[in-house]
Amino acid sequence: MATNEKWVIPPPPVQRVENPAEFQGIVLEGVSKAFGPKVVLKQADLLIAKGETIVIIGRSGQGKSVLLKNIVRLMEPDEGLIWIEGEEVTSMRRGDLMELRKSFGFLFQGAALFDSMTICKNVGLMLEEHTDMTPAQIRARACECLALVGLEGSDDKLPSELSGGMKKRAGLARAIVMKPRYILYDEPTTGLDPITSDAITDLILKLQRELGVTSIVVTHDMPSAYKVADRIAMLSRGKIVFSGSVAEVRSTTHPMVRQFIEGSATGPLGAF
Amino acid sequence: MRAIIGKLGRLVLHGLQSTGRGALLLRSIVFQLPHAWSMRRETSEQMQIVSVGSLPLVVTTSVFVGAVTAVQAVYQMQAYVPMKFLGTVISKSVFIELGPVLIALVVGSRLCANYAAELGTMKVTEQLDAMNIMAIDPVRYLALPRFLAAVLMIPVITVLANTIAVVGGYVASVLTLDVTSSTFIEGLKMFYKHSDLMGGLIKSFFFGGIIAMSGIYYGFNTEGGAEGVGKATMTAVVGSCLSVLVADYFLAIILFQIVFRS
Numbered sequence: 001m002a003t004n005e006k007w008v009i010p011p012p013p014v015q016r017v018e019n020p021a022e023f024q025g026i027v028l029e030g031v032s033k034a035f036g037p038k039v040v041l042k043q044a045d046l047l048i049a050k051g052e053t054i055v056i057i058g059r060s061g062q063g064k065s066v067l068l069k070n071i072v073r074l075m076e077p078d079e080g081l082i083w084i085e086g087e088e089v090t091s092m093r094r095g096d097l098m099e100l101r102k103s104f105g106f107l108f109q110g111a112a113l114f115d116s117m118t119i120c121k122n123v124g125l126m127l128e129e130h131t132d133m134t135p136a137q138i139r140a141r142a143c144e145c146l147a148l149v150g151l152e153g154s155d156d157k158l159p160s161e162l163s164g165g166m167k168k169r170a171g172l173a174r175a176i177v178m179k180p181r182y183i184l185y186d187e188p189t190t191g192l193d194p195i196t197s198d199a200i201t202d203l204i205l206k207l208q209r210e211l212g213v214t215s216i217v218v219t220h221d222m223p224s225a226y227k228v229a230d231r232i233a234m235l236s237r238g239k240i241v242f243s244g245s246v247a248e249v250r251s252t253t254h255p256m257v258r259q260f261i262e263g264s265a266t267g268p269l270g271a272f
Numbered sequence: 273m274r275a276i277i278g279k280l281g282r283l284v285l286h287g288l289q290s291t292g293r294g295a296l297l298l299r300s301i302v303f304q305l306p307h308a309w310s311m312r313r314e315t316s317e318q319m320q321i322v323s324v325g326s327l328p329l330v331v332t333t334s335v336f337v338g339a340v341t342a343v344q345a346v347y348q349m350q351a352y353v354p355m356k357f358l359g360t361v362i363s364k365s366v367f368i369e370l371g372p373v374l375i376a377l378v379v380g381s382r383l384c385a386n387y388a389a390e391l392g393t394m395k396v397t398e399q400l401d402a403m404n405i406m407a408i409d410p411v412r413y414l415a416l417p418r419f420l421a422a423v424l425m426i427p428v429i430t431v432l433a434n435t436i437a438v439v440g441g442y443v444a445s446v447l448t449l450d451v452t453s454s455t456f457i458e459g460l461k462m463f464y465k466h467s468d469l470m471g472g473l474i475k476s477f478f479f480g481g482i483i484a485m486s487g488i489y490y491g492f493n494t495e496g497g498a499e500g501v502g503k504a505t506m507t508a509v510v511g512s513c514l515s516v517l518v519a520d521y522f523l524a525i526i527l528f529q530i531v532f533r534s
Contacts, residue, residue, distance in 0.1 A: 074401045098407040112402040114394075126406045174406075 007255040007268040013243040015045035020083040025049040031080030033066055040066045042238030053208055053215040055225040058235035059269055064218040065186050072104055105175030105183040111167040113159040120155035123174045145173040165196035185217040189224050201227050222261055294489050301419050304412045311417050318421035326379045333378050334433040337370055338440025346449045355451050359459025362441040371434040372472045376479035376516045381509050384487040387418055388508035391491025392501040419484040426480030427473045467532035475523045479516050486512035
């Protein structure tokens with residue numbers, strides 16, 4: 001047990017396997033990332049099992065989005081190794097990485113829709129680039145994905161014509177169009193009203209059930225986290241400090257987790 | 273003193289780093305050239321932005337460049353040089369220097385700002401990340417069409433600008449400077465050389481590349497929000513204009529002192 005002034009911090013959970021190359025899922029081993037003097041990830045370890053929905057919580061600026069982007073190498077880790085289904089990705093060649101990325105869907109915090117393209121084109125772009133489907137087939141599949149997220153009839157609109165919640169749903173439609181095995185959500189409910197947030201959360205649940213994907217959700221939104229998570233991990237000071245089921249999170253005495261879920265300004269995480 | 277040397281050193285290092293990164297980006301674009309045909313739709317859209325979108329600017333700039341050259345030439349030549357050389361002066365200065373360089377500065381600034389702002393906004397709003405995660409290479413999808421459009425269309429615009437500038441010079445000479453039409457045309461034909469026109473067009477081809485590279489490079493490397501986009505756009509335009517002027521000198525030496533000298 002480590003002490004943080006007056007709080008007793010339990011040791012971090014063991015998030016390593018003996019042979020990462022045989023692990024069916026995602027393994028992060030000793031991943032570090034710094035931006036100049038600011039160290040964001042510090043020897044972080046994490047295991048994500050295949051088919052699991054893991055929610056990563058933590059205060060702003062603790063490196064949750066950086067962790068997500070390191071997994072798919074949108075950012076390069078300074079050190080550490082990452083395996084996806086037994087393949088080591090940190091040293092992967094660009095061509096192989098591009099191939100691997102086709103099995104990922106990524107919902108960005110601001111949706112990151114291409115603002116010069118219609119919603120239909122946004123959703124269908126991956127199919128246009130990576131399949132031999134005809135334009136009619138691409139449009140049909142894009143419309144199908146848009147219907148799945150409740151955006152029927154919005155296919156010819158531009159992103160600027162959509163509300164924040166609709167943009168997120170369009171981003172989600174784009175993320176699932178290639179039937180990915182993994183979906184990464186970067187703060188899917190941030191900036192949305194509670195009702196829209198809940199609708200997006202339900203949508204994530206629906207996609208999990210219908211597509212059976214492995215999901216990594218980065219969020220601050222605890223009601224949403226409780227609803228979608230198989231497991232919740234907390235990232236603080238560059239490391240995973242806690243990992244447990246929803247029931248374990250609700251009942252834990254871990255002072256960092258308690259402070260976070262209670263939204264208290266007093267605790268080992270500090271206020272600022 | 274040490275602080276000044278340190279700052280200077282950092283500036284030089286930053287310059288070398290940018291040049292190296294720019295060279296790597298150019299290499300990536302060149303490696304994507306085999307995919308040019310598959311990007312024909314995007315390239316043609318960009319070509320339209322470069323050409324049709326620049327027309328009012330090109331026409332206005334060229335007409336007045338020709339006219340001003342005529343006025344200045346008449347002022348310099350009166351009492352010393354016969355007016356039959358007026359057409360020669362205008363055509364040579366426009367074909368060799370004014371046409372390619374002014375178009376590269378005027379249209380290039382517009383284009384460079386467009387590329388840097390558009391790509392920079394895509395970078396800060398994570399659209400480039402989105403493209404990468406979709407296994408679509410932004411160099412192939414975004415940089416290649418823009419590069420090809422600039423390299424192919426800047427020379428075409430320069431030909432148009434040269435023509436309009438000579439017509440502008442002719443109109444100004446005949447209507448306001450008491451030079452007869454036949455005198456002007458005689459001068460225009462007198463010392464015409466294909467190499468003048470070709471030299472200018474070869475320069476504009478390289479200028480197109482410089483303009484595109486500056487806009488794409490600074491756009492792709494934008495950091496921060498709106499302020500970052502503004503800074504990237506400004507740096508791209510300044511970098512493009514300076515690079516065009518420096519390249520103009522070296523290209524002039526290579527083309528007119530070595531290649532076309534005979």
